[in-house]
Amino acid sequence: MDPFKRRQLGGTDVMLPQIGFGAAPLGELFTKVSDADAEATLKSAWDAGVRYYDTAPWYGRGQSEHRVGRFLYKQDRNELILSTKVGRILRAPIQKPDQFDTGFWSGGLHFDHYFDYSYDGVMRAYEDSLQRLGMNRIDTLVIHDLDWWHRGSEPMVQAGFAQLANGGFRALADLKAAGRIRAIGAGINELGLIPRFLELFDMDFFLLALRYTLGEQETLTKELPLCVERKVGIIIGGVFSSGLYATGPVPGAKYNYFEPTPEILEKARRIAEVCQRHNVPLPAAALQFPLHHPAVTSVIPGAFKPEQVTTNLDYVRLDIPGDLWAELKHEGLIRADAPTP
Numbered sequence: 001m002d003p004f005k006r007r008q009l010g011g012t013d014v015m016l017p018q019i020g021f022g023a024a025p026l027g028e029l030f031t032k033v034s035d036a037d038a039e040a041t042l043k044s045a046w047d048a049g050v051r052y053y054d055t056a057p058w059y060g061r062g063q064s065e066h067r068v069g070r071f072l073y074k075q076d077r078n079e080l081i082l083s084t085k086v087g088r089i090l091r092a093p094i095q096k097p098d099q100f101d102t103g104f105w106s107g108g109l110h111f112d113h114y115f116d117y118s119y120d121g122v123m124r125a126y127e128d129s130l131q132r133l134g135m136n137r138i139d140t141l142v143i144h145d146l147d148w149w150h151r152g153s154e155p156m157v158q159a160g161f162a163q164l165a166n167g168g169f170r171a172l173a174d175l176k177a178a179g180r181i182r183a184i185g186a187g188i189n190e191l192g193l194i195p196r197f198l199e200l201f202d203m204d205f206f207l208l209a210l211r212y213t214l215g216e217q218e219t220l221t222k223e224l225p226l227c228v229e230r231k232v233g234i235i236i237g238g239v240f241s242s243g244l245y246a247t248g249p250v251p252g253a254k255y256n257y258f259e260p261t262p263e264i265l266e267k268a269r270r271i272a273e274v275c276q277r278h279n280v281p282l283p284a285a286a287l288q289f290p291l292h293h294p295a296v297t298s299v300i301p302g303a304f305k306p307e308q309v310t311t312n313l314d315y316v317r318l319d320i321p322g323d324l325w326a327e328l329k330h331e332g333l334i335r336a337d338a339p340t341p
């Protein structure tokens with residue numbers, strides 16, 4: 001595959017390369033990352049030809065946006081496609097700022113946050129991101145983490161959707177109409193939310209994380225066919241399922257942010273064995289697999305070291321024999337209806 005071949009994002013005028021750069025690791029998701037390593041990683045991506053970058057205020061509580069912005073503002077803005085997210089507002093801690101706990105992040109900046117999907121909340125999040133990025137426009141804007149996992153309960157999810165319906169989505173539409181963004185998306189981590197968004201809003205795309213990978217394809221039943229029918233684009237995040245399909249079933253490997261069960265480890269082991277029989281690295285199969293679906297425009301693997309960027313590009317370029325996909329289907333390791341060559 002050509003990693004930089006452009007595909008149309010849904011029905012928009014945005015043409016994305018098949019591979020982009022996911023900047024969550026630069027917010028120190030699982031590993032501390034120095035400023036020097038972050039800069040070197042971004043330089044490696046740019047020098048290799050990567051022109052699509054995705055970040056968010058939540059990634060390292062502002063750190064990822066600062067790092068991405070410090071590098072990209074020096075590049076030709078017309079060459080790159082930049083994506084960030086709305087839904088959280090960052091603010092200084094109210095109590096004991098000198099004892100701040102970064103929580104989910106192994107590092108990152110010492111800012112608290114609150115959720116806000118209202119008109120004013122979306123507009124403030126957008127403007128705050130411009131400041132952190134050092135940019136005066138963003139290409140694609142994503143509604144972030146409006147799901148049960150992050151909001152904690154169905155009533156909180158309902159409240160977020162109500163904020164969007166009562167003004168937040170109008171803010172996104174106003175930004176798009178004014179040419180300040182080019183496409184409206186939503187980040188999806190859980191089943192059942194894509195139909196819910198499409199019932200209420202005119203979405204351009206979804207950033208689907210963890211739910212269409214070598215490890216799981218339940219979205220083939222309803223979500224992805226609905227996107228094809230509506231001409232809504234899909235960008236794949238978490239293509240390695242948080243690490244298991246990058247490293248294989250080794251000690252410490254994470255699956256969808258958590259410790260994998262024995263059954264999940266066994267499935268990954270069997271998939272890795274099939275890949276080995278066909279002389280294909282497991283992460284190469286993981287990167288290429290979702291790109292065969294007609295709704296999928298791009299995959300955005302993360303990186304925090306320069307060699308990770310170049311290795312991912314090599315994996316996308318690797319010629320994978322059709323027999324590998326056939327064997328995975330024959331063994332029941334990926335769904336029989338998953339689009340493959």
